[in-house]
Structure formats: C-alpha cells, structure tokens
Amino acid sequence: MNGDAGREILELLRRAPRAGPHRTIQGRPASSGVEGDRAGMVLRFTEEASSQGVTVHRASGGQELAQVLTASVRAQGIRRMVACASGAVSALDLGRWAVETGVEVVDSSRLGDRGAVREAAFTADAALTPADFAVAESGTLVMAFDSDHQRLLSVAAPAHFAVVAIDDLVMSYEEAFERLLRRRKGFAGQVCFITGPSSTSDIQAVQFKGMHGPARLEVILLDTCERKPAGGL
C-alpha cells in the first residue's frame, strides 16, 4: 500500500519538465579560515567554544585530568555523576577519583537497559563523557554514540564534562567526519555536534542556558603523550 504512494510520488516528479544541465558544484567549500597547526587550532577552538559559554581546560595525562575534574565538581557542588569511561576518559582512574573526591560515580557500562540509562542520566548532577573530535572552526564537539557511549548522558544531566584527545582536534567538520568514518568503518546510529550548553531565547528574546540540556559544558583537551603541558600554546 505504502510502496504505491512512493512510486506515485516519484513518478509524478519524474514526469515534470526539467531545467537544462544543472550547475555542478566544484571543489571543497572555503573553510572558515582556521590555522592548520595545533597551536592555532587549540587557540581557535578555545576562543570559539568560550564565546558560546564553554569552559575549556587543558590537561596532560590522567593525573591532571583528575585534578581539573576535582576542582570543577567541588566548585559546582556536584555529588552524583554518570560517567562513560571509554575513549579519552579511559585516561582517568575513575574508581580512585571517585573515592578521592567522594563523588558518587555511576559507570555507564554497568547500566543494563534503557530504564537504567534513563534513571542514571536524569538523576545525575553531571555527566562525564568522551568526545570523538573537537572542531576548531566553531568550537564544536563531535560525538558518535555506540554500545559504550549512551546518548542521554550528555543531554539529560545538568552539567557535561567532555574529554577529547588533543590528537582529535581538527579544523573542520569535513575532517572530523572523514576521520570518524575511517575509525569506525562507516557510522550507524547517531553522530552529534555539540556547540555550547543548551540554550534558548524563545521568550522575549531573553537568552538563558540549560533549557532542556546541560546549563554547563566543560571541555578538557587531553594531551596523552609525555609532552610538557601547555608546550603547544
């Protein structure tokens, strides 16, 4: 029954007179003028993300990552956190950090089903997740969700900490997708761009953060090699 409607609609469209040869679009779009070297990209990412209300940190290795997180959760009074420990977050010894800070951490890999994910995400004060890429041109995070990384964590919790490896900082969305497709051998499910915390201006054009998603977004750019911190800056 439904295939018929599809065939009918396509048939009608095909029957329409067409314009002459349509203009072909050539080359790649001009990118938004981002320096190609890492220092330039870090600077640009930080500027762009900050302008959207994101706090950007840099950490060299798991220990510094733990310190950054500890300072933030103390400053914000976060007591309960849901964490996806895969990707760049795996640099952190999550169990030890939880004991040291006294934050109750729910490891999302232990969540058995949709109900458990919902319960954890909607009751946490914050979510800690990896991001697959950070895009300098607009201060955007790129996340691909999978069996390790649940979608609800970074949207239902009131604060979101995202950790991204410095090697995964790229200039453009195109580059992020190219590398994502290579890394994952194609993508299924959802890929998400996050640029700043949730916001709205729908009542009287008054803007505020945290409409449905997080009101706070903190990004930690993680140097995983033994390089001296901030050397690239």
Next chain:
Amino acid sequence: MSSPSGFREIASRELGNEYSRIFLKLLSEGFAILRSAGMSTFEDPQEALDRSRAIRRDAVERMPELLEEFARAAGENGAVVLWARDARHACDQIVGLARERGVRFVAKGKSMITEEIGLNRALEESGVEVFETDLGEFVTQTMGLPPFHLVGPAINIPPDKIGEAFFAKGVIREPDSDPVRLGKAVRAHLREKFRALDMGVVGVNMAIASTGTLVNVENEGNIRMIKSSPRTLVAVMSIEKVVPTLEDALHLLRVLCRNCTGQKMSGYVTFDSGPAGRGEKDGPEELFVVIVDNKRSAIYQDPLARQVLRCIRCGACLNTCPVYARIGGYPYGGVYSGPMGAVLSPLLHGIERTSDLFRACTLCGACRQVCPAGIDHPELIRVFRQREVEAGAQAAPGAQGAAERAALGVLGLCASHPAAWMAAVRSARLACAVLGEGGYVRKSPFGLSGWFSSRDLPAVAARTFREWWKGRDAAKGGRGPGGGPT
C-alpha cells in the same frame, strides 16, 4: 491546515499592537547585524552564498533521483520509509503507529511540516496527547496561538501573558512573568515526559541522499531528548528536504545557522543514520521516516514555481522584509509567514485564495538578496499577480480592469504629449490641494476607494522640478543650467 484569510484585518490590528511592534523593530534592526557578522566569518561570504544556492538548486532539479537514493539508503540503514500523498495520508499513518504501540502521549520537536499537515489535532482526536517541547512552540500550543515567527514562534508574547497561561494550565504553581523562570518551569514540566517517553516525533532539516542520514538542528536539546529517550522515533519530512551528500549538508549547515541566528553552528546538530546501532541501550529501536508530498509534486511540475522548494527555512527573509517588520507573522494566516509564506502559501492553497499575501509586497527584493537558497521571491510574486489578473480576465472578459485600462489610456496620451502632461500635473496639484493632508492623499471621491483602502498617495509637490529650476535661475541672476558650483 489553515489557509490565509483576514489578512487585512489582522494586519491592521497588528499595526496597533505596540508590544509586537517594539519587538519587530528590534528584530529587523538587530538581525541584520547578527546575520552579517555571522556571514563575514566565512573566508569568502559570497562564495559561501553562491555555493549554498547552487546546492539547493541542484538538489531540487535532481529531486526524484535523490529521493529514491535517500529512501534506499535509509532503508539499508534499518529505517522504515513511509510515503504520504497528502496531509491526511501522513497523519493517518503516524496516528496508526501511535495506536499500534498503545502510546498515551508523544513529545514533538518543532517542525513546520507537522504543523502544515495538522498532526497535533489528528493525534489528539485519536486520544494521543501531544507535548510540543521547543519552548516557543510549547507557549503557542499552551495558548492556542499560531506561530508569529519561523524561528521564535512565541517571541512576541509578553511574559506576563505567558505566565497567566502557564498558571491556568498548571505548568507553574504561582503567577510569574520572568522569562527565565518560565523557561525553567517548562524544563521541569517536560523532563518527566522525556523520561517516560515511548514515541517521539521530529521534523527533519536535511535528509542526506548518499547516506540515508537525517539531520536536525536545534539549540535547546529537546530534539536530542526525543531522539535519545523513546524506543520509537518518527521523523517527518517534506520531499524537498533531500540533499545530495554529507559534504553538501555540512556546507548548508554553516550557511543555515549563520542566516538563522547568526551562530556559526547551532547548539546541537544530530545526524541519524538508521535506528540505534547494535548494543546501544538508548536511542530508537525503530525509526520511521515519513516522506510527505502534500502538493509538492504538483508544484514541481512548474519549472518556475519549483524554486520555492529550495527553501531551507532559515527565516532570513522574514527578518529582512519591511512588510513583515510592520505586521509580524499573524496576518499570513497559519504556518508560513513573511516572504517565504508569500511564495509558498499561494502554491499550497491556491493563488485565488491567497491574493493578499502576494499583493502585500513592495517588490523591494531584500528577501532575494539574503536568501541562502537562491529563491527569487519578487519574481514569483510578480508572476502570481500576473496569473491572478489573467485568471480574472478569463473569468469575466471586459468587466475586469476596465477602469484600469481607461486610466492607462489617459496615461499613454499624457506621456506622449508634453502639453497634456503639464495640464495633467496642474490638475493633479489642484486635486491634491483639496484632498491632501500632511503631504499625503488618503482618500478619493473618484470611485478609487478600493485603491486607497490600503495605500496612501504622496501628494504632488507644489512646484514641478522645472518650475523650481527656473525660479532658482532667476534668484541666482540667470546663471544657466551648465553653471555648476566652482
């Protein structure tokens, strides 16, 4: 589904709505700055605009092939593709999905196409409660209002009125008029719905043919909630949402966001290629893509009119339109307003029923200049006017436009005989002295009240240019026209 009627009445009323007018003034002034600041962050803004226009033109010209490619790819990703001939057919199928699953309520992302097909009413009539989750859309739904603006449907509503409506509907426990507290109350109200949601409905900003991917753009996070929490997701798209490739979609995103809100990228953009992948514990287990025609394949038959299908719903034309800037979105009668409404609604509802929409245009061309999809609104509006006049002439040959033809005959005579022209100017000046007030003629005793009902005529000046020039020469001691300042 509503069609435009009462345009003049609503426009007159809205001209007296001071609250709307304050907001519209801010919008039209502030938006130009936001948009140009956004576009100037492109290395080459004109190239970026040319490219987005070329992509949309190409996508519309190749629509049948691209749609077929998209449907096949989406199917291979595991989505179920449903086609709908018209509004009724689309609503029936979506209502059917809700009933088969026994859901008591659905949550919706803001979507023009679901408003166009009247989905909320169809669901409610079959006992399924509908929660709009975009803040602006939640306000208009609660208050039973049409959208005022494509992007901010309730942006003109005074917060105290919103507070009253929320209080009456139990969204807040005590009256409030603070925009932020009202927003947070909606957050709390809808959070419980998201958490228990079984079926979500979203629109689609773009459908990528080569990968079968659905793209949604938002700032609030409500669409992410709807695409994450429930086990059933229904994405509704009109046929023109299809774009060829991921690369095209990425460029259009850059241009869309800059033209819509001045942002480089909206807060959240989600790319869904099929339902949740293997082992995922959230995200939809089943994804339905409803592809709605609703008269678009008929519009497609006309190679000129077809260009309205290039629209990406950024709202730039509304924000730049001098007519919209005075009357706002309500007079356009329904879903689509501003220049994009003036070119789309006549094709959806019939030229003869939407005359006021394309008559209320000065053909200034501001919309065409900003349009990132390359739509020539003024040309379409001119053609609608022409078609309306031709249809009228066919219906009643001779009667229609007799006065107009007589007037044009007189004009022709005057224009070809200088003496007749001067005589006409002198008598017009006399008429203006009698009828004019404050430099304008607002009424006429000569059976032209129809023309004057929505227009004022600037009065003819007391002296013609030639008379003024002669007088100037006399005052300066007879220096000839060639003697400019030295």
